[in-house]
Amino acid sequence: MKKTVVISALAAALTCAGAVGPAGADPVDEQLTIDGEAMITRAKAPEGHPFDEVLSGWLFRTVETRALETDSFTNPGMLEVETGEALWNKVEGTAGKSCASCHGDAAESMKGVAAHYPKWDPETKRPINIELQINKCREKNMGAEPYAFDKGGQKPLTAYIKHQSLGMPVSLDLSEGDMQSWWDKGKERYYLRTGQLNLSCASCHEVSMGKMIRADHLSQGQINGFPTYRLKQGHLISVHNRFRGCIRDTRASYPKAFSDELMALEVYVTWRGTGLSVETPAVRQ
Amino acid sequence: MRLTRRQALGLSAGAIAFAATGLRAVPASASPEDAQKRIMDFTGGKTPESGKITLNAPEIAENGNTVPVSFEVESAMGGDDLVDSVMIVAEANPSPAVATFHFTELSGAAAATTRMRLAKTQNVIAVAKMKDGSVYMDKKEVKVTIGGCGG
Amino acid sequence: MAAPKPRVKVPKTASAGDIITIKTLISHTMESGQRKDKDGKPIPRKIINKFTCEFNGQKVFECDLDPAISANPFFEFNAKVNESGAFKFTWVDDDGSVYSSESKIEVK
Secondary structure (H helix, E strand, O other): OHHHHHHHHHHHHHHHHHHHOOOOOOOOOOOOEEOOEEOOOEEEOOOOOOOOEEEOHHHHOOHHHHHHHOOOOOOOOHHHHHHHHHHHOOOEOOOOEOHHHHHOOHHHHOOOOHHHOOEEEOOOOEEEOHHHHHHHHHHHHHOOOOOOOOOOOHHHHHHHHHHOOEOOEOOOOOOOOOHHHHHHHHHHHHOOOEOOOOEOHHHHHHHOOOOEEOOEEOOOOOOOOOOEEEOOOOEEEOHHHHHHHHHHHOOOOOOOOOOHHHHHHHHHHHHHOOOOEEOOOOEEO | OOOOHHHHHHHHHHHHHHHHHOOOOOOOOOOHHHHHHHHHHHHOOOOOEEOOEEEEOOOEEOOOOOEEEEEEEOOOOEOOEOEEEEEEEEOOOOOOEEEEEEEOHHHOOEEEEEEEOOOOOEEEEEEEEEOOOOEEEEEEEEEEOOOOOOO | OOOOOEEEEOOOEEOOOEEEEEEEEEOOOOEOOOOEOOOOOEOOOEOEEEEEEEEOOEEEEEEEEOOOEOOOOEEEEEEEEOOOEEEEEEEEEOOOOEEEEEEEEEEO
């Protein structure tokens, strides 16, 4: 009985939103360019993908939100990317080093790097994302404190490093280490229904993709633009924050950032966006 | 009383809407009268005519926290044909004031773009005050949508 | 919060009499005074309340900002340039801090 009520509530929410939302819920047929450079917002899905075509969340947003991302000056997320640049060059820790001491100019050394993250980390025997890679460097090479989740320079520095791959297509190497089994675990989590609303990631971003949930146009839930500037919060939002927020919205308790569950989910969801350009910092509602 | 299916659906949708907004403090709104008073203070009691100024704002704002807004006033911006200032007000925000722009001959054009916060669906009004004291206005309704997920 | 950081975009060159477009952005939370913290206490207002643009010491454009301006205030506006010189941009915070930035333009 309980389940029926919840399902009808969701159906009602979707129906109501559809009635008042903007007409037409198709993603737009437009080309995203950032400072004149063309981005890939539609890509042929990799084998085994539930969709034929992988679509950037940009295609699901209103004309005003879309416009914010097309110019790196008007994109408010770039303010934090600039903060990240300063952090890249800032000496911290007992070794007296900055990121730049080893990696030099990020525009060269980091170009394309983040397009292939998460990667397999043989030392910890789990996937590693940019945030954790930064922390590893800080601890091992700089003698600095690792950043706590979403704190200190974690978001701006992650955004700065990912921004060096702007426009480059996302692709993961699942043959490294145990990446495939983490992908499997992530897939399981993606389809796992949780919370009082009994929703999985797929309920919204696969089954209902393109529909309106109240006034929100549901996208494929791609993460190629994270950390993303969200108009709602007015600052950058990290991917693990977004995962936790989504799971919380199903009215479930949610896993810790960088936990095995969410790392597996990051591997799998990143793969679902294979071929899309890195858009960091994307602008969303 | 037996609920019809339609009523049951309405109720449950309402419950979701309530749950989504229940945690947020909803500040008191200004009224169209407050906005009107502010406009009159700005114009020195003159009722603005329509024309000369064009206000641009989205018909539907995807998020009320960041709504692009721009305006332009027809003016040579030289000699006697000058725009002194432009005020933007939002009728149903906690306080109607949004911003007031001041121009000079060096402005070249009486136009500007910024980003504003709108608490809910409401009218946004731009009033232009010319150097000669005449006043003009334009009004747009912006629908502020309530997202599906807070995230 | 880190110190607000202004960004401005001004063309490097123009012809005399041109009307150019200027864009500015500054990092600032623009705390509206309408929000409450976790304990239900109102968070005091702290916004940038004034923005000015001057060219060679003369006023070009000014804006009085109210709390309804979004975080990270953005402005796009115009300026008529008749001679080479420098634009000076200033942002005034509720706490009295003033943030500024300068950009030169060459007029041919």
